[in-house]
Amino acid sequence: MSRIGILPVDIPAGVSIEVDKDNLVTVKGPKGELTQQVDKVISLKVEEKQVSLSRGTEDKDHKAKHGLYRSLLNNMVAGVSQGFTIRQELVGVGYRAEVKNGNTLELALGYSHDIFFRMPAEVKVEAKSERRSNPVITLTSIDKQLIGQVAAKIRSFRPPEPYKGKGVKFVGEQLRRKAGKSASVK
Numbered sequence: 662m663s664r665i666g667i668l669p670v671d672i673p674a675g676v677s678i679e680v681d682k683d684n685l686v687t688v689k690g691p692k693g694e695l696t697q698q699v700d701k702v703i704s705l706k707v708e709e710k711q712v713s714l715s716r717g718t719e720d721k722d723h724k725a726k727h728g729l730y731r732s733l734l735n736n737m738v739a740g741v742s743q744g745f746t747i748r749q750e751l752v753g754v755g756y757r758a759e760v761k762n763g764n765t766l767e768l769a770l771g772y773s774h775d776i777f778f779r780m781p782a783e784v785k786v787e788a789k790s791e792r793r794s795n796p797v798i799t800l801t802s803i804d805k806q807l808i809g810q811v812a813a814k815i816r817s818f819r820p821p822e823p824y825k826g827k828g829v830k831f832v833g834e835q836l837r838r839k840a841g842k843s844a845s846v847k
Contacts (some may be wrong), residue, residue: 666727669711670735673742678712680705686734690741693803697737703730740803747812751796753819753827758788758796766798770819770829778818784811797832 672678676690684699699705702723706713714731716723739745751758757769761777766786768776780786783802790796798815802808812831821828823839830836 664728666714666716666724666731668731669713670731670738672710672712672738676738676742678707678738680707686737688734688737688741690738692741692744695737695741695804697730697733699730699734700726703727705734736805740805744801744803745805745808747800747808748832749798749800749812749815749829750832751798751829752821756796756819756827757790758798759790760786760788766815768815768818771827776818778815780811781807783807798829 676688679687679689680699681687684701684703684705685696686699686705687694687696702716702718702720703726704715704717706715712734714727714734716727751768751770753771755769756771759767761767764780764782764786766778766780766788768778770776783804784807785801787799787801788796789799800808800812802811816829816831819828821830821834821836823837824841826836826838
């Protein structure tokens with residue numbers, strides 16, 4: 662039995678879920694609308710305040726999809742009702758971030774050139790720089806998968822290194838640090 666898949670998804674007030682005959686799920690809420698195609702082996706049942714998912718067989722692939730689609734549906738409901746936020750911090754001397762034209766992020770990460778990253782339309786970005794603190798990039802969206810992918814792409818421009826911790830890291834992330842060179846003992 663799938664421990665994740667058997668749990669029903671609660672529908673908060675203001676959110677509606679529709680399933681058509683092709684198993685295309687549409688979730689509408691106060692923050693927007695998301696759609697997801699669900700495999701035919703998973704059947705959905707929409708009740709008053711809950712959605713339950715079930716599968717026809719105990720095949721290994723069907724068990725995996727059972728938990729997967731339940732998690733995706735839960736993330737869609739949470740996204741259209743509350744939204745998702747990811748905060749990233751630029752650690753390093755001279756590192757800065759600035760938003761241009763509303764959807765283009767300009768990053769100075771110690772390279773000989775600036776990096777211009779155009780955001781998808783579904784992701785909103787803010788860059789905040791204050792004196793004596795590291796610049797912080799705030800990403801907000803209703804799509805959890807997309808916001809995670811954008812955050813991973815920004816982090817890939819300069820991943821944090823283990824000696825000084827310089828790079829793009831998530832706010833509150835604990836980095837594994839290494840000791841530098843040690844003097845030789847004679």
